[in-house]
Amino acid sequence: MIRSYITIAFKYLVRQPAYSILSILGFSLAFASLFYIYSHVSYQRNYDKHLDTWDRVYRLSGKINLPDNENTHAQLGPRLAPVMMEEIPAIVQMARLVSFEEKCIITAGEQIFFEEQVYYTDSTIFDLFPLQFISGTPKNALLTRGQVVISRRIAEKYFGSTDVIGKQLKINNDQVLEITGVTRDLPDNVHHKMHVLISMHSLPAPRLEVLNGNDSENYWRPFAYNFIMLGANNTIDEVEHAFPAFYEKYMAEFGNFLKADFKLIFTALPDLHFTPQFSYDLSKGNRSYSYLLSAAGIFLLLIALLNYSNLLSASLASRTHSLGIFKINGAERLHIFKLLIAELLLVISISAAVAWFMLTGAEGWFTEQLGGGLMPSAFHTGSFMLMLLLVLAAILLAFLLPVISRIYRQPIKLLKNDSSLGGERKRYNFGKGSIILQFTLSVILIISSILITRQVQYLLKAEIGYDTTNVVQLKLHAEDVPLEKIFSLKEELKQIPLVQEVAYSSNVPGEAFGTSHFKINENGQEASKIVSTLAIDADYIPLMQMELREGRNFDRNRPTDPQSGIIVNEACIDFLGLGDSLAGKYIRNIEILGVLKNGKYNSLHEESRPVAFYFETGTRGYLNVKLNTTDVPGALKFIEEAYMQFFDNIPFEYSFLDQTVEQMYRNDINQSKLLGAFTLLSIIIANIGLFGLVSLLNRKRLREIGIRKVNGAQNWQIVVLLGKQLVLWVAFAVVLAIPVTWYVSGLWLQNFATRISFSWTFVLLGALIILLSAILTTAAMTLRASTRNPVDTLRYE
């Protein structure tokens, strides 16, 4: 019996290709979006939840309010967690992670690697983060100096095997460590990766001295990530309650010296990746993405359901007669219901399969463009099953709406295709309402998408006061290399014909710069203001094509001699309140040599950062290499060859300045792409629904069209008659969309200190796009209805 129902259902689907394809397409897109979104949201929501201890471990951060400055530090003093554990019973264990200031150079045999997130840590780390050991044991792995534990991924990357206990690694061409443990890889959604963990006793001597220092400052200084673990029956409130006394006992002394307030922040592990960006922390994710995506997923599913309901209505309208035949030949309501359910199950099964193919086929794109792929483990959870059940229930509801009224009709009415029941008018109005709603949402998405794209383009092309094109940023890692070697490398690079200029800088735009306190007189009182600082050589400003508003650059004729004085940007002048004509002026004993025009070194989300440039040619930082060629690969080859002459024991690492600047807007670019993708999906799905509704409407108006034609109406007049309502719907949708878009885009643009204005051309473009898509969708149907022989249509009726 089931086979018969499925056979009949399959034949109906084949016989109505438009309905079938559009239903399957609508559901496939909705399912694919939902699956991806669920996977992505699951990935985000399960950050740092992989180990059993996740709900008891907290990281400590400190909000420090100085008289002229407020900052939250993710890293605090090395004494904080250990002493808190001694003093506060609710804390049963602690561990610290001490990071390298930049990427670590690791030598394994003959191979050299750069690794990020390499940490020195306590042997207790495995109590808080119980990583599974493939070899070695957590108890002994990090007890003494010279020990390192690596992950499986690292072991296979370095040695091609996990049988590496006893093998050696060299850190920064200096320290030799023995591998004492290999752990299973943690998934990617962890904030602190822990691929390479070095025993705390291995810290270089100066840092080891700081680690063991007992003064009050050693609770404050940004030295380590401090983690605590609560007892099984303890709560974080107990620790919060006990902290004020702890502060008074151990931290108040230095706090009073700084005249600072301190607030300890406890961040649960799952929140680590999503709290606002603190100083000295790793880059964070954006939880609002999850909310946006979840809302988008639900929205797409609702549209798909509304559309399916409309399409099914249209399809049932065309086979009411068949349903009548079934009933006359003995089909009860249940039989009809089973037939239609079989059809629904076929549609859902095919849609799910197509969705899966779409997802797996596009996974690479998702990962590259949106920063995350599928997480298969997300689909084996109870919550996914629950979501599936809810989705199926919603689909069933969308199915029942058009079906119930039809299967309850008397056979003779079905046979005559009698649509005189009031329910038809309600269904039509519902269909019309849902189409207008979808159009409205689509117009909102289109306009928002245009706005965001324009804003991102504006950011990327904004005048920032320096030229980012064709600048290669060569990373310098060596700490103890003689300065002459850097100069020699610089000169060697300048000899390359494809290179125009070379200059040193301590940092690049988008990075955290150093800071310096400037004491000034403000309203007759002494005040201290913190300004960002960047160390540069005399070639930097010409290389970056920065323009001096007044004053001069550092002396290019003295490239290696120390030079005093600073150059500032306009934002710095405003920040320090120094007025005009500053060249030659002094802030305390520091001469201001020059003032740079504009100069934005931070994201345009924020106001321009005040920056002071001072002269230095250090060994840590970057050599900026301006190319005079479009043959970038060729130039890079020469640059690498020159570099390897001087630093064959340090991997060659480079980036491009324009990409570095673009990276500041990576989130905005991703948002723009994501929104663009959802906009396209919503247009497609809205038009699927439109197709269904218009086919239903045209069918109902066949008789009217036939009569009009018999009475002399021409084809174009019929097209206008049928197309008129489409234009009205779009116009109505645009009118509804405008105030919403205006408000939402206004809110979003406030995220940017530098921004575009909302323009009516966006609205016009949005309206045109949705109208064009609707016309394209319905053109064939409208043309067919208008050119049909009136004899056929009147006979049909």
Place this chain on the structure above:
Amino acid sequence: MKELIIQTKQLTKQFVSEEVKTTAVRDLDLTVEQGEFVAVMGPSGCGKSTLLNLLGLVDRPSSGSFSFNGQEVNSLSENQMTRIRRGNMGYIFQNFNLVDELNVSENVELPLIFMGIRRKERRERVAEILHHLKLGHRSGHYPRQLSGGQQQRVAFARAIVNRPALLLADEPTGNLDSKNGAVILDLLTEHNRQGATVVMVTHSHKDASYAHRIIHLQDGSIIN
């Protein structure tokens, strides 16, 4: 006297729209014995097809009573009416009313599917009937691939596949030429001889001559 298969008393059907009330069948008293072949004739709009729909339990009367095989069917639910129709009645229409999406075999086996007959038995019964009606070679064809006469024979096969006690035919030859029409009438006659009761609506006196009895309707009532 044979048992009555159909008995109606004061059977009435009215169609009501927003402004108009039309009485299609008015206070009709009718009896049909088992095994009879009855033709119903009358001008257009006299209520013949409406009467047939009422007798076939595909429409409900506005008032009056209708007994089928001694069972009062007025107050039955739609599903109950369907069950009675399914096991006991076959319907043939002027415009065949085959399902375009299904082939000949699938059209004919429809009543058997809804009766819950197993696949093997369904196939056997369908094959037997199609063979008898000389349509065996067309079993995999679709209605659009058949002539009018062939389509009506398929419709006939579908109507009798569940061996109904009552066959209802609404202008069965209306869309056929005389030769094909005669074939259908012969089939109806043959089926009647085998014991089935036949009620046929027709405009044609020639077609009506196949029946044992002719009932004339006018304005929803029997005039003879």
